[in-house]
Amino acid sequence: MISTVVWGTGNVGRAAIRAVDAHPALKLAAVLVHNCDKVGRDAGELGGLQQGLGVTATDDIDAVLAAAPGAVVYAATGDIRPDEALDDIGRAIRAGAVVVTPALYPLYDQRNAPPEFRDPVLEAIADGGGSLFVSGVDPGWGNDVLPLLISGLGTTIDGIRCQEIFDYSTYEQEDSVRHLIGMGHGMDYEPLMLAPSVPTMVWGGQIRLMARALGVELDDIRETLERRALDATVTTRTMGEFEAGTQGAVRFEVQGIVGGEPRIVIEHVTRIHGSCAPDWPTPPDGGDGAHRVIIEGRPRIEVTVEATDEGENRSAGGNATAVGRLVGAIDWLVDAEPGLYDALDVPLRPAAGRLGRK
Structure with a gap:
């Protein structure tokens, strides 16, 4: 199974915890949080699940990345902190992880993205061998x-x-x-x-x-x-x-x-x-x-x-389907060559192994 980190537990991160837990090819390895009040809380609670998952939230980014996770769902916002989000994502890629995220708008169409966004990602991929796929939550x-x-x-x-x-x-x-x-x-x-x-x-x-x-x-x-x-x-x-x-x-x-x-x-x-x-x-x-x-x-x-x-929250439903697209791409990306991918590269596939899964 692919060890997977969820980084951030807001609207996107909550849905990401549930999506990773439900995916038969993924194993939730860690949850990263910024808010100190969330440190030590169980991922199941933070994800709105009815049971604990045995994974407690941490703010120790270095320790989580040092464990060399196979994938990172970067769910922290990039709306008002794009430079910080780009730096965080670069760290995860350099650790060798496949990263999926909605946080970097310019990389929706990565082939025509500004160099200040595209070049650091390509450098991180060359250094660490990870990958990046960006898709929106709009969705x-x-x-x-x-x-x-x-x-x-x-x-x-x-x-x-x-x-x-x-x-x-x-x-x-x-x-x-x-x-x-x-x-x-x-x-x-x-x-x-x-x-x-x-x-x-x-x-x-x-x-x-x-x-x-x-x-x-x-x-x-x-x-x-x-x-x-x-x-x-x-x-x-x-x-x-x-x-x-x-x-x-x-x-x-x-x-x-x-x-x-x-x-x-x-x-x-x-x-x-x-x-x-x-x-x-x-x-x-x-x-x-x-x-x-x-x-x-x-x-x-x-x-x-x-x-x-x-x-009955449709706003949460939109987030959940956007997250489903990202999380559902992880095992495909792990099998693909390291690289920077967009929606035309990454197929939308059936939910194999998830029918009837709680």
């Missing part, structure tokens, strides 16, 4: 393998639209929701995640990756943005109160322009409460979230995926 499969797979069912293709429709009211990452995305701030606040060029920095790699797979040249990548204020104050279970008049919903697109037209589009529709911007796209059953792919052409194809986890 990555919804903006690469799923639309590309479905496009193969069409006769003619006019365009591809990937939608994430998401209600943040059950999400547990308040700093990102309030400050990076701007929910609950005044409409004059300029959230970092919505600043010009930032959506392209985050999702442009997936646009380029899809264009590469489809064999088309992009003229440009463009952005659109709409914001809506809350009509009434709302209270969320995980993040408290959001006042009327503050930002309550955001809709933006990252558009891949082909022949002067937006042909490959990643669209995000996010709300802090379902009552805001009711005229924008919503999940088909009015739930917390959904991921939708629309292939315009002949025939027109529309596929909507809804996932729940941790009860």
Whole structure:
């Protein structure tokens, strides 16, 4: 079995602990945490499982990597600390580990990634013999393998639209929701995640990756943005109160322009409460979230995926499917040559050995 470390126990890390524990080819070897209050706690508790796993969380990075794990699921955030995340990941690769992570947006399309991200990873691979696969939590499969797979069912293709429709009211990452995305701030606040060029920095790699797979040249990548204020104050279970008049919903697109037209589009529709911007796209059953792919052409194809986890929490379900893509790739990566991989390299495979597994 492949000894596997989960590094970080937030929204992604919780799901990663469960995914590693359920995978028949993997063995959870260690859990790394930053919060000293989590040190010594059992991984099963941190992962939201009903039983202990006999693995206690530690903050001793050196000791964990010195044990030469076969794989690391790097679940710590890279949103506001990309340099630190890159350094952490490089350490794990130099230790010889296969690393899977959603933390480094520029490496979604690793072939066209900026040298300041790509070169250190390639150097770490050359030094230690590990590998890296980066895929998103938005989720990555919804903006690469799923639309590309479905496009193969069409006769003619006019365009591809990937939608994430998401209600943040059950999400547990308040700093990102309030400050990076701007929910609950005044409409004059300029959230970092919505600043010009930032959506392209985050999702442009997936646009380029899809264009590469489809064999088309992009003229440009463009952005659109709409914001809506809350009509009434709302209270969320995980993040408290959001006042009327503050930002309550955001809709933006990252558009891949082909022949002067937006042909490959990643669209995000996010709300802090379902009552805001009711005229924008919503999940088909009015739930917390959904991921939708629309292939315009002949025939027109529309596929909507809804996932729940941790009860009926669709935000956790989206994280869990994104983690499933990453964790499910580990044994393939271990068998492959050391290298830097993207979603077009790593196959999405059946869940062999996991049917009926608790």
